[in-house]
Amino acid sequence: MKKENKTQYVLLGLLNIHPQSGYDLKNNIQKTVGYFWSESYGQIYPTLAQLEKVGLVSKTVQKSGRQRQIYSITAKGRKILKQWLQTPITLPKIRNELLLKVFFASSIPTEVSIKHIAAYMEQTQQLHGILKQIEKIILQHPQYNPKKPYNLLTVQFGILATGAEMTWCKQALKKLQSI
Amino acid sequence: MKKENKTQYVLLGLLNIHPQSGYDLKNNIQKTVGYFWSESYGQIYPTLAQLEKVGLVSKTVQKSGRQRQIYSITAKGRKILKQWLQTPITLPKIRNELLLKVFFASSIPTEVSIKHIAAYMEQTQQLHGILKQIEKIILQHPQYNPKKPYNLLTVQFGILATGAEMTWCKQALKKLQSI
DNA sequence: ACGTACATGTAAATGGTTACATGATTGA
DNA sequence: TCAATCATGTAACCATTTACATGTACGT
Numbered sequence: 001m002k003k004e005n006k007t008q009y010v011l012l013g014l015l016n017i018h019p020q021s022g023y024d025l026k027n028n029i030q031k032t033v034g035y036f037w038s039e040s041y042g043q044i045y046p047t048l049a050q051l052e053k054v055g056l057v058s059k060t061v062q063k064s065g066r067q068r069q070i071y072s073i074t075a076k077g078r079k080i081l082k083q084w085l086q087t088p089i090t091l092p093k094i095r096n097e098l099l100l101k102v103f104f105a106s107s108i109p110t111e112v113s114i115k116h117i118a119a120y121m122e123q124t125q126q127l128h129g130i131l132k133q134i135e136k137i138i139l140q141h142p143q144y145n146p147k148k149p150y151n152l153l154t155v156q157f158g159i160l161a162t163g164a165e166m167t168w169c170k171q172a173l174k175k176l177q178s179i
Numbered sequence: 180m181k182k183e184n185k186t187q188y189v190l191l192g193l194l195n196i197h198p199q200s201g202y203d204l205k206n207n208i209q210k211t212v213g214y215f216w217s218e219s220y221g222q223i224y225p226t227l228a229q230l231e232k233v234g235l236v237s238k239t240v241q242k243s244g245r246q247r248q249i250y251s252i253t254a255k256g257r258k259i260l261k262q263w264l265q266t267p268i269t270l271p272k273i274r275n276e277l278l279l280k281v282f283f284a285s286s287i288p289t290e291v292s293i294k295h296i297a298a299y300m301e302q303t304q305q306l307h308g309i310l311k312q313i314e315k316i317i318l319q320h321p322q323y324n325p326k327k328p329y330n331l332l333t334v335q336f337g338i339l340a341t342g343a344e345m346t347w348c349k350q351a352l353k354k355l356q357s358i
Numbered sequence: 359a360c361g362t363a364c365a366t367g368t369a370a371a372t373g374g375t376t377a378c379a380t381g382a383t384t385g386a
Numbered sequence: 387t388c389a390a391t392c393a394t395g396t397a398a399c400c401a402t403t404t405a406c407a408t409g410t411a412c413g414t
Binding site: 021022023041042045046049066067068069 | 364365366367368369
């Protein structure tokens, strides 16, 4: 397993919270880090198999009911996870299709750009609302521990980021509508 | 050439401004849309060949001096570009390694997260500064046309986005340092 | 009995980076 | 003449999505 492949670390990170199946992992990635990370089954299942082969996770087949493949992180897996958590971060590589279309928009009608930006704003607004709700839930949760604000911090990142994007959309729409 | 592949549209978009070589395209992508889009030679050269094969661009070999392969957009290419510019946008797929490391940070020392966020802030701050300078240059440019503010708009998106990230970094650092 | 969600995977295709190979031109 | 940068490309590899295949369990 190559060091750079990040899929494995999301899986290890979630398995470090509690053992679960590939199916659970897919859902939990969406629920917990879905705003800034995603994985498909085509990545998850092969990566789990690979992680098991090198001993970073172990598999047990659920006895009762359905034959679910439950994965647990091993001591070795925890070590590798912690190591990765401490390696320097790199800036995310973004590829924003809206901005590309806006940048090259000189040869098409202004209304098209307006429509694109409006659509972007709507979708961003929706995400912003969801993140605000999540923030509220975290803060109201009786077990919220201010010494471990990591989940809250990532949600707040999303709130600020989407907020800025909405601000830009409003500005951009105003400017384009005045043309 | 598949419709969904976006590399071709950046190339068409830039060739629509003026004819240039693959090497130029690489540099110009960086200079113009580099903040939110990038391409490697491994994508550019094969895509140019493909675009020529289907008649969206044409190639002429520079006569004088170096034998540069200069590509121009064709009428058909312009048509395809315009069509794409009008198709609905999709939200960018982000994968933020910093947030992943912060999210899973409960099992490692707080100082590690602080270091990560500080590094992120520094890099973001630098980009923010560059974008502010570009904005100033655009606005001061005598040929700036307020009826075609597309370049300015993308730069301003970057300024607002990086600004929000810097705000978050400061908040997050303050919170973590108080633990 | 039927639909929905649970559940696990694989194969093919696509997307994208990196390393390599090669050589020309320019300026100090 | 040497280094830098201009310039074009390919091959190998890595990353990722999508479509497909297959079947189970649960609630109504």
